[in-house]
Amino acid sequence: MTNKLQGRVAIVTGASSGNGRAIALALAAQGASILCSDLKPTALAGGYEVDIDTPTHEAIRKSGGKAEYFQADASKTQDVERLVANCVSAYGRLDIMVNNAGVFTGLHNILDETEDQYDFTMNVNAKGVWLGSKYAIKQMVTQEPVEGGGRGRIINIASIGGLVGLALEPAYCASKGAVVNLTRQLAIDFAPQLINVNAVCPGFLATAMVRSFLEDKDTKDALESLTPWPRLGTPEDVAKAVTFLASDDSAWITGSNLTVDGAFTAR
Numbered sequence: 001m002t003n004k005l006q007g008r009v010a011i012v013t014g015a016s017s018g019n020g021r022a023i024a025l026a027l028a029a030q031g032a033s034i035l036c037s038d039l040k041p042t043a044l045a046g047g048y049e050v051d052i053d054t055p056t057h058e059a060i061r062k063s064g065g066k067a068e069y070f071q072a073d074a075s076k077t078q079d080v081e082r083l084v085a086n087c088v089s090a091y092g093r094l095d096i097m098v099n100n101a102g103v104f105t106g107l108h109n110i111l112d113e114t115e116d117q118y119d120f121t122m123n124v125n126a127k128g129v130w131l132g133s134k135y136a137i138k139q140m141v142t143q144e145p146v147e148g149g150g151r152g153r154i155i156n157i158a159s160i161g162g163l164v165g166l167a168l169e170p171a172y173c174a175s176k177g178a179v180v181n182l183t184r185q186l187a188i189d190f191a192p193q194l195i196n197v198n199a200v201c202p203g204f205l206a207t208a209m210v211r212s213f214l215e216d217k218d219t220k221d222a223l224e225s226l227t228p229w230p231r232l233g234t235p236e237d238v239a240k241a242v243t244f245l246a247s248d249d250s251a252w253i254t255g256s257n258l259t260v261d262g263a264f265t266a267r
């Protein structure tokens, strides 16, 4: 365990599975205390986590880190407000808010996508990030800046689908496009208060969310051929980028949407 984030406090939404779990583990490995938040503490059944039966907060504690679990629906105002309040009462402050919780309802064009699928996707992926940012920033502006850093850091998990169109993912791309530009907008409003707001835009990674893609040989081959780097990404690739954006090494980086995609969007 190293200590780039020693004494810092982080919330990770969607922390029970996939990217959120890898992010929570990576921030904890750098010394941060983590409030792991999700709809339930156990990972989604379709995930690739090696220790899938151990909830994230327990895995962190087993490695000697500090973590708690707090149940919250990232798309519900009261839940998010309570999540931040609980963090402050447990740890005294909130340094790092990772808005990671997200959903994907499968491949279909707009003619086949239902209004319910659109509302569900936008509520979790776009409104959830808006809510997480709102209540985190409300707390962060009341805090004194930390030595060598600022008042707090927001890190949103967007997607390459927020930067380019992905076939058959209309609502998902719309929701991630909203996250990408909300990230830039908030960075401008809260730079004077020393609050960094950045996003990570991952390419395709092996998590429960995309298991159906990876199990279908043609789809997997297509994803691999669209990704110039000779392998697909992992949640750990995303977690390393988030750890950098959470640390004082990125003190003057704000308003950025960092691709972690093996050059998928570089073409």
Ligand SMILES: NC(=O)c1ccc[n+]([C@@H]2O[C@H](COP(=O)([O-])OP(=O)(O)OC[C@H]3O[C@@H](n4cnc5c(N)ncnc54)[C@H](O)[C@@H]3O)[C@@H](O)[C@H]2O)c1
Binding pocket: 013, 014, 015, 016, 017, 018, 019, 020, 037, 038, 039, 040, 043, 044, 047, 072, 073, 074, 075, 100, 101, 102, 103, 124, 157, 158, 159, 160, 201, 202, 203, 204, 205, 206, 207, 208, 209, 210
């Ligand atoms: N897997 C990929 O290829 C990929 C690529 C780009 C971006 N992303 C993004 O990464 C983030 C994490 O996705 P993942 O791949 O780890 O997916 P996942 O499905 O493996 O995990 C998502 C987690 O979020 C939780 N969650 C869902 N709705 C929630 C809600 N309303 N409130 C709280 N928690 C909720 C789930 O319970 C689950 O634990 C998402 O924002 C996703 O869009 C994933």
